[in-house]
Amino acid sequence: MLDDPTIAPDFKETHQDTTTYEWITRVKVFYELEGYWESRSVKLLARKTGLTGELEIRYCLYEHMEGLVWAEDGPRKIKLFTLDPKGFYYTDQVYFGVDTDGDGEIALIHDSYEIFLHGEVFSLNGKAYRLGEVSEDGKKVSFEETKETPTEKPKFLKGQPLPIPGVLQTDPSLNAAFLEGSPSLIVLSKVSPATVLEPVYTDCDCSSLSAFERYRLDGIIDLARRYAELKVLWVLTGKEQAEPEAALLENIYLRDERSLVDFYGFPGEERVFIADSKGVIIELDRYWVDEASLETDRPQSGKLMLNYSDIKKTVEALYKTN
Numbered sequence: 001m002l003d004d005p006t007i008a009p010d011f012k013e014t015h016q017d018t019t020t021y022e023w024i025t026r027v028k029v030f031y032e033l034e035g036y037w038e039s040r041s042v043k044l045l046a047r048k049t050g051l052t053g054e055l056e057i058r059y060c061l062y063e064h065m066e067g068l069v070w071a072e073d074g075p076r077k078i079k080l081f082t083l084d085p086k087g088f089y090y091t092d093q094v095y096f097g098v099d100t101d102g103d104g105e106i107a108l109i110h111d112s113y114e115i116f117l118h119g120e121v122f123s124l125n126g127k128a129y130r131l132g133e134v135s136e137d138g139k140k141v142s143f144e145e146t147k148e149t150p151t152e153k154p155k156f157l158k159g160q161p162l163p164i165p166g167v168l169q170t171d172p173s174l175n176a177a178f179l180e181g182s183p184s185l186i187v188l189s190k191v192s193p194a195t196v197l198e199p200v201y202t203d204c205d206c207s208s209l210s211a212f213e214r215y216r217l218d219g220i221i222d223l224a225r226r227y228a229e230l231k232v233l234w235v236l237t238g239k240e241q242a243e244p245e246a247a248l249l250e251n252i253y254l255r256d257e258r259s260l261v262d263f264y265g266f267p268g269e270e271r272v273f274i275a276d277s278k279g280v281i282i283e284l285d286r287y288w289v290d291e292a293s294l295e296t297d298r299p300q301s302g303k304l305m306l307n308y309s310d311i312k313k314t315v316e317a318l319y320k321t322n
Helices: 193-197 211-226 258-264 291-295 308-321
Strands: 011-015 018-031 036-049 055-061 065-071 074-082 094-098 115-117 121-124 127-134 141-146 184-189 231-236 252-255 271-275 281-284 286-290 300-304
Touching: 065 141, 094 127, 184 211, 184 258, 193 211, 211 308, 231 258, 271 308, 281 308
Parallel strands: 184 231, 231 252
Antiparallel strands: 011 018, 018 036, 036 055, 065 074, 074 094, 094 115, 121 127, 127 141, 184 271, 271 281, 286 300
């Protein structure tokens, strides 16, 4: 790229004395061992601290393959991604998306029920399939039917039942009945309710909470005080461990299992789900992606988080309805 003309960054941000730059461009890559050139879409990230600091540069591939696979009821869209730094689609280095529900789109979001790793099994029209062969250029993909059980992929959608993992269904102290009979919240946070009210900065993730996150966590604790029947499953996603007294209230159930973290989110995440008395999702922090923008130089995606006012109004409306 040293011979290329100067290109202004697509994104630039300065925080304190550190400036970050981002470019998304296509470059020609020569694979010396294989002996050929290939054009690749690449994201470049550059960071510089202060006037005399060194310029740190990173890059990653920024592309995927898209096609159709024929199902019993017609063609279904598929997308293929690779983790290989050279951009080859080796079978053990790929993950893929399949339009399993037949809506013509693939949910390309973090907690997607339509994205699978190369060894995972998915269900299509009542049959189970797994990835078969993939050509190195990613232009040919085959799937094979299997008797294996499809990989469990929770679907977090408004108006749909809130998925309950097996670890809760078999827990005598907290099972599926927890989410029935009265409104409930599932809260993912790096810190416990006790730490929200009295931060202990020596050994917790409380300093990484934003003012927005701290304010809404404080508000959720207040709602749990006001509505004794409101059930709150509080899942710790940071390094803090669940101590019984840290829950503060009897209707807040504090847990720190990694399986729950992975089911509802990921380590370090802040997230909220709100369900009604029948266990149906009413509101949630949700991920989104503009699929059409994936074909452009500026893909659009993100996470929409409920503020405390949203949570308060939703809970109050549920109790008025009940």
